[in-house]
Amino acid sequence: MAKKTLEPQQARSRESTRKLLKAAAEVLGQHGLEGTTIPRIAQHAGLTPGAVYRRFPDKDALLEAVVIGILERQEQRLRMALTPDMVRQIPLAVFAEQLVSSMLVSYRANAGLLRALRQFSQARFYTPFCKRVAKLEMRSIQHLVELFLLHRNEVKHPDPPLALSFALMTLTSTLVELILADHDLKYWQAVIPKDDQSLKRELLRTFLCYLGIEQKES
Numbered sequence: 634m635a636k637k638t639l640e641p642q643q644a645r646s647r648e649s650t651r652k653l654l655k656a657a658a659e660v661l662g663q664h665g666l667e668g669t670t671i672p673r674i675a676q677h678a679g680l681t682p683g684a685v686y687r688r689f690p691d692k693d694a695l696l697e698a699v700v701i702g703i704l705e706r707q708e709q710r711l712r713m714a715l716t717p718d719m720v721r722q723i724p725l726a727v728f729a730e731q732l733v734s735s736m737l738v739s740y741r742a743n744a745g746l747l748r749a750l751r752q753f754s755q756a757r758f759y760t761p762f763c764k765r766v767a768k769l770e771m772r773s774i775q776h777l778v779e780l781f782l783l784h785r786n787e788v789k790h791p792d793p794p795l796a797l798s799f800a801l802m803t804l805t806s807t808l809v810e811l812i813l814a815d816h817d818l819k820y821w822q823a824v825i826p827k828d829d830q831s832l833k834r835e836l837l838r839t840f841l842c843y844l845g846i847e848q849k850e851s
Contacts, residue, residue, distance in 0.1 A: 649678075649680065649684070649688075650688055652678050652679070652680075653674070653678045653680060653684075653685060653688065653695070654695075654698060654699050654702055655678075656674050656675075656677040656678035657669070657674045657677075657678075657695055657696065657699045658699050658703065658746060659677060660673055660674050660677050661696070661699070661745070661746050661749040661750065662743065662745040662746035662749065663745065665745065665748070665749050666749045666752045666753055669692070669696070669749070670692070671685050671686070671692055671695075674692075674695070696753055697757075697762050699750075700750055700753065700754060700762075700766060701762075701765060701766070701769070703750065704766060704769040704770065704773075705769065707773065708769060708772055708773050708776070711773055711776060711777075712776060715776075715777075715780055717779075717780065717783060720780045720781075720783050720784075721783050724784070724787070725781060725784035725787045725788070725844075725846065726787075726841060726846060726848060726849070728780070728781070728784070729781075729837060729840055729841060730837050732777070733804065733833055733836050733837045733840065734833055736804065736805075736808060737808065737829060737832065737833050737836070740808045740809075740812045740813065741812060741829065744812055744813060747812075747813055748813045748815065751809070751813055752815075754766050774798065774801055774802070777797075777801055778794060778797045778798055778801065781797045782794065782797065787844075787846060788844045788845060788846065789844065789845025789846065790843070790844050790845050793844075796843060796844055796845075797844070799843070800840050800843050800844060803839070803840075803843070804836060804839075804840055807836060807839075808836075811825065811832070
């Protein structure tokens with residue numbers, strides 16, 4: 634009887650924790666890092682602040698769990714959505730275009746949340762949490778590199794694995810700088826693409842040219 638009573642309690646506890654982490658991510662996206670407080674998260678999750686503190690000792694511990702959860706789910710979705718069998722069926726340039734497009738859309742749609750997550754993680758350099766974040770991010774990058782290497786024969790760069798890793802890092806860094814960095818870009822309008830369609834085109838051109846792949850103009 635005790636076991637039957639315990640299992641529903643554990644299920645409710647897991648569901649409450651899931652709702653709490655989801656609420657924290659939504660509050661981060663809406664209010665930024667500074668505006669994300671335990672009372673605000675608790676209200677958004679339909680819980681009391683006390684219920685939050687029973688699960689996490691402070692806001693930092695809660696946000697660490699949020700970041701790790703997001704990165705783990707992102708990696709799982711990436712591996713499910715992009716499989717070797719799928720990638721083998723399309724040319725490298727088409728795969729690259731799909732990746733650039735999806736990343737640009739995702740960064741735009743989740744800019745508030747991604748900006749807050751980046752700020753939070755940057756403040757924790759040299760911590761076990763930061764090392765875990767870096768490990769998860771590198772696993773996703775490595776998965777993409779392995780997928781692109783299925784078309785290794787199309788890459789003209791003398792070191793395809795290095796080239797692909799650096800091209801992906803350059804793509805990500807550019808999106809971070811243009812979309813997530815907390816600065817005014819109005820003074821740079823003359824030297825950056827004027828809209829997202831132009832930005833996508835230039836990002837793809839940069840990516841493919843670095844790999845030594847001639848892009849067919851549509």
